[in-house]
């Protein structure tokens with residue numbers, strides 16, 4: 001069949017483009033059909049099937065208006081949310097018509113549950129028992145007011161300002177210490193960003209050489225806030241990284257060095273030795289260590305007091321940052337740290353973003369316990 005044999009390729013050559021175009025047109029028409037039907041269906045689903053009638057114009061449903069960023073809850077709201085379990089106990093005590101043994105039991109229990117610890121709880125309740133015994137206070141409502149005042153009084157006496165010496169001709173150095181996972185690196189990130197907003201130049205030194213990821217994490221924060229960044233080799237000497245950081249900051253006239261440190265368990269003597277060395281080295285070079293911030297996770301409980309003691313012995317802690325208070329109904333450890341160790345709580349972490357680091361406000365904190 002030579003004729004056909006000859007004809008077939010010619011036919012193919014001549015008609016192929018036409019067939020191709022026809023096929024393409026079919027695909028397009030089919031595609032449009034699918035899209036239209038799909039849109040109708042999805043419109044129905046979105047309106048619960050009520051608004052889009054069959055035969056109604058197939059206009060794609062209007063885009064949902066861009067969601068307004070939800071108002072960020074205030075510090076107080078965040079605290080109150082975290083501590084609703086505690087406030088229940090205090091509320092129960094309040095509903096009694098008079099002050100009975102149960103009132104004291106409930107108060108004691110709720111204060112312990114909030115992590116005030118036995119010593120602080122006793123210290124707070126002692127003067128109240130006297131007030132009740134002498135009939136100066138007779139009603140549960142008055143007792144709550146007195147309790148609130150007593151708790152405020154325990155906290156109110158210290159300066160919580162971050163120490164930054166403007167007159168220094170060299171960098172201020174803030175060391176950040178604490179156990180693993182307490183929130184040191186995150187706190188440095190937030191703090192650095194805030195200090196940059198205040199107009200200060202910042203250098204972050206990755207003194208946690210124990211884990212490579214810690215350096216990367218800090219570098220990301222440094223980039224985000226426009227801070228300089230210095231790191232060393234993994235497993236290297238943290239003091240030398242911090243020393244280098246201080247030297248670079250001095251050479252570039254940077255105002256503030258934020259030094260991250262490693263935080264394996266605090267009962268590891270090597271860590272404490274290492275941190276003592278970091279402190280000594282930081283003191284030795286140019287610049288001055290004006291803050292040593294101990295970061296404590298609010299969910300740590302009474303162990304936070306031990307941490308504060310040990311870290312303070314090694315590095316002379318000047319302030320505490322209490323993190324993760326957004327997720328904890330505890331935090332009562334602040335009383336013990338301030339009254340027993342005399343270390344002021346300076347900052348509070350209420351989440352994972354830059355704005356979630358705020359100054360500790362004792363009145364707000366105590367108020368939130370009572371809501």
Ligand SMILES: Nc1nc2c(ncn2[C@@H]2O[C@H](COP(=O)(O)OP(=O)(O)O)[C@@H](O)[C@H]2O)c(=O)[nH]1
Nearest residue numbers: 180181182183184185186323324349350351352
């Ligand atoms: N919810 C909450 N999470 C936090 C807070 N601070 C830190 N974190 C988280 O805790 C984890 C450990 O923090 P990191 O800074 O790496 O701790 P580090 O080991 O002490 O440096 C991370 O997932 C942080 O995002 C806080 O105030 N609130």
Ligand SMILES: [Mg+2]
Nearest residue numbers: 184185208214
């Ligand atoms: Mg870290």
